[in-house]
Amino acid sequence: MNNFEDLIEKEYSNIAGIAIRKDNYLIYEKYFDEYTQDDALHIASVTKSIxxxxxxMAIDKGYMKNIEQHxxxxxPDYTVKRGEKTIQNITIANxxxxxxxxxxxxxxxxKVYSSDDWVKAALDLLGGKGSIGVFNYSTVGTHILSGxxxxxxxxxxxxxxxxxxxKPLSIKAPTNTTIQNKEDYFAFLKDKYVTGWIVDPKEVNTAGWGLTLTTRDMAKIGQLYLNGxxxxxxxxxxxxxxxxxTKVQSRSGKLTYGYLWWILDDCYAALGDGxxxxxxxxxxxxxxxxxxxFMPRAKDRVELIRKHIIPLFE
Known part of the structure; x- marks a missing residue:
């Protein structure tokens, strides 16, 4: 265990917290760099899986019919530019x-994040000459799902x-947070302590990034999925x-993807930058x-999990 924690501090120095649950119990929890169980961090693209x-849940509750809806x-108020047909066939599933x-x-x-309506700006980018059904990872496009x-x-x-x-998972809900410019954006990414959920000028919360959660919160969400x-x-x-x-819905080479979850052989994960x-x-x-x-080009966490964490705690 000491060797494992030394490894984290030396080779994965931007890790703030690790929580491990097994058989429905929290079996390990450790924080680094003066973080605690109460500190939220920006979870980057893990937001997509949320x-x-x-x-x-919206489908379960009848707010949406299904993901095959266009x-x-x-x-209904969005005006499709003349001659554009592709956008009209794109579904929620896409x-x-x-x-x-x-x-x-x-x-x-x-361009998107400096506009006064991020959903409309993302819709304006949707479609074009590409083919529907081809894997094309997009963060700005994901914001349409918040709309x-x-x-x-x-x-x-x-x-x-x-x-x-x-509330059902006893997770403290974040507050809305705004960014006005590039400086605010980089501060949100790089400040040691951040809280909230970024909203656009129309007060629509981001879907591709921008949510902050604690390490424990993230583990609870994973447990919810494990519990069916x-x-x-x-x-x-x-x-x-x-x-x-959490089953393969699209692929790009060896990469496989579900509905905003990465599929990793017999496992699956929400993965975020840093x-x-x-x-x-x-x-x-x-x-x-x-x-x-936040750290550019952070070391591969899946390798860390498979090589060091699972063998230690299984």
Missing amino acids: ISILIG VLDFF LLSMTAPYKYKSEPYT VLTTATGQSVLDFATENLF GVWNGRQILSSQWIEDS GNVIFINPQKKMVISIASR
């Missing part, structure tokens, strides 16, 4: 499985998440959604959550 959960069904085409070669983060949730439920994403996910959607004896998410969202992870191993009934400070 949005997947919320889409599943994206534009939820934006956004969830990263199989929607876009009109850019590299993601125009600044879908807001339209479908009549609530903000945060309110819907608080009522249906955070049951928490404290209550079914809060359908087991069918969990099954669908090394934020919710890793679920159904066979061993293990959940491993790792919260990390």
